Amino acid sequence: MKLRKWAMGLLAAGLLTAGLSAGSPREAYAESKQIEVSFSPVHFIFGGEELDPPEGQRAFLYKDSTYVPLRFASYALGKAVDWDPDTYTVTVREPKAEEKVSIDAYIEERKAGDRPILPVDASALQPITIDAYFEKVNYVFGKRTVQPPAELPGIIIDGSLYVPLRFVSESAGNKLEWDGETYAITGVSTAEGAKPYDEIVLEAEQAFQELVSGFTSEFYVLKSEYDGADDAGREEVLLQGARKLLEGQETFRSEILETLKAKLKAGNYYEGAVDQLAAQFEDKKQGVINLVTLFTGKDLTPYLEKAEKELEGK
Template sequence: MSKVKIPAAALLLLLSIGAAPLTASAPLSASAASVASVTTPAVNNNVIKVQNINVKTIFDGISMVPPSGQLVFIHNNTTYVPLRFMSYALQKSVAWDAKNLKVTVNEPSSSELVVIKEYLMNVTNNKDTFVSKSVTLSDVKANFVFNGKAKTLPKSQSSYLVNGTLYVPLRFLSESVGNEISWDQKTMTITAKSKDYVEHIKEEQMNGGNTAGNIGPEPSPTASSSPTGGSSATGKVSYEEITSATESKLNSLKSQSKSTLFNTAMEYLAAQDDASKASVIAKGKQQLASFTSSFNSIVSDAEQQLKANGYSTDIINQYRSAFESEIQNGLNAVAGMAD
């Protein structure tokens, strides 16, 4: 029985490759196990019910929606937001120590940044519509460390757990993480900017882009001005436009490859003899080579555009590094099947 299950599982590992640099199989921060693992003694038994609010969130000029099931709410005149969603949107890593009820937010490593990028791609594509609901809060006495410095919530505020997601006050997060985060009560909009994004806008301004005295609300990505402050009239494509278009193509390629490789896995499971299985394995390798070629074409085009517009190409190295690592994992899995 094991001879059947192990090779099949190995072939299914190919599904995680997907020819995209960001894999759905990657954990949302390996050290950050589900916050739901908080033990009962850490949770206050007082029942607190609140109503979620319909909030628009804009990060680095791009509208995002929290993952399904997450929300924003106001309690005691304080706006609360999901910690991981907000931190990832600001391109910060999040680690959760369930034993010590400790949350650590830091600058991400290169591997963590790949995970964060996938998370952001998913929430950017999230089309969930707002549904008003009443939720029950569980008070969690968590400890916080931001960029190596311990931070304490104001005495009148707390952190709360809702369906496995930790929520913190928006202003506390803004001040602790060191990023620009604003709340517009009138329009119910949270606007946040990562440090890289702010620096990029400054560079654009110095190079003749938007020369306004301050960095105001970003326009929609579909507006005539780019989200980085550069105008379409200048003929220069913004960094966000290039990378967003690239990641959209890679996401599409990922979906296509997962579907194709899944069908190949099913063929392998249905194969009745060694010759048939060998044929399916060879087919899988050919498909993998085809997806690799498509990936290289997409990122090469993106690299050329970034260079042509004077932008850093570091993101290309991140794409390639993550992709090559997963390709090797997939090839090792296929090689193991032939043993």
């Protein structure tokens, strides 16, 4: 259904309340529906201090994920957050000096003080039904555009944007620890003086793109050789292409992926970017194989197997 003007006004006001600088929101479509959530006594521990979300903006569990107000999540991680109402884009980034002062003041106000963290009786948590809007929001962390899992989107409730805490934390490079007995979530501090997470990931992604671009160009050269060769020559060109693809794979794994893994580990960062980049490489590799089939009508897989045996024999 088309989002009514009163709802859009409420959204803009709520996003302002959440610490996002919103102007006049664009016309948009949002799906309004009732969802079941559980308001549970979740404890948020960052920098050794327990923090509470703002009054009236309680955290809740939805599909077994902890949702919190966006600004609370960002500030708890020491990040600044911007809102672009024209594109519905949230940007989470490193704060400027003056912004850090405001973030520190916000954190000071949110400190819960010294109180016991006790086991939670999960059986006593009763789900309740609330009204929520599901609006398409773009999320940028540093210079990287990411999205939460499709089944765990951002949710607008009473005009405020709530997001899965784990999505925000891991997208910013921070690890979380969950205590299922006490419902305590602890943010793991990064190594002091560590290189910014965003820079580490971007460097790896750039090296990956350069590698892919390089061996893709080589495959186009091989295509020309393949077109001009006889049957025997074509067999050799296909085998040569398989060797180059395996060489690229080895370079990716031993240099790019291992370097990324080592830098993330040294910074005590969340290491999910390693698996994500590995999956991207496998997609590109399959794309090259499909391209060879398209150009030649031949499956490259048997040639890859033969090239692998050659490498094993060395």
